[in-house]
Amino acid sequence: MYAALGWGICLVGVFVPAKVAFGMLEHLSAIEPELFASDPMIDYWLRMAAGAFSLVGAGYLVLAVRPRRFRQALPFAGAFMVLEGLVLAAHGLRLGLGPTPFFGDVAFCLAGGIGILCTMGSAKGAPDHR
Numbered sequence: 001m002y003a004a005l006g007w008g009i010c011l012v013g014v015f016v017p018a019k020v021a022f023g024m025l026e027h028l029s030a031i032e033p034e035l036f037a038s039d040p041m042i043d044y045w046l047r048m049a050a051g052a053f054s055l056v057g058a059g060y061l062v063l064a065v066r067p068r069r070f071r072q073a074l075p076f077a078g079a080f081m082v083l084e085g086l087v088l089a090a091h092g093l094r095l096g097l098g099p100t101p102f103f104g105d106v107a108f109c110l111a112g113g114i115g116i117l118c119t120m121g122s123a124k125g126a127p128d129h130r
């Protein structure tokens with residue numbers, strides 16, 4: 001459920017006005033919301049990324065609700081998050097990013113992925129909720 005909520009929070013970015021979305025992102029970094037909100041292509045990319053991340057969250061929600069039914073996907077879901085955490089760590093360090101939101105994103109991906117990988121064995125005995 002942790003991964004579903006973490007990825008799914010991006011759904012907000014699909015629906016709020018661009019200026020509001022970039023204003024929220026401003027609190028996480030040093031972007032200028034007016035500069036980005038006025039560019040239609042960046043607005044489009046915001047919606048594309050928010051939609052994709054929300055769909056990833058929906059996938060993790062399905063795995064959390066029905067772990068036994070989809071237990072074969074759990075290793076891939078855990079590995080996906082670990083690999084994403086490593087990609088974020090490598091590029092965040094390469095770019096010299098500050099701790100916010102870089103450390104939180106890396107920790108979320110690594111903790112979530114390792115958590116899935118460490119607990120996926122319990123899905124064998126979990127109820128199927130048909």
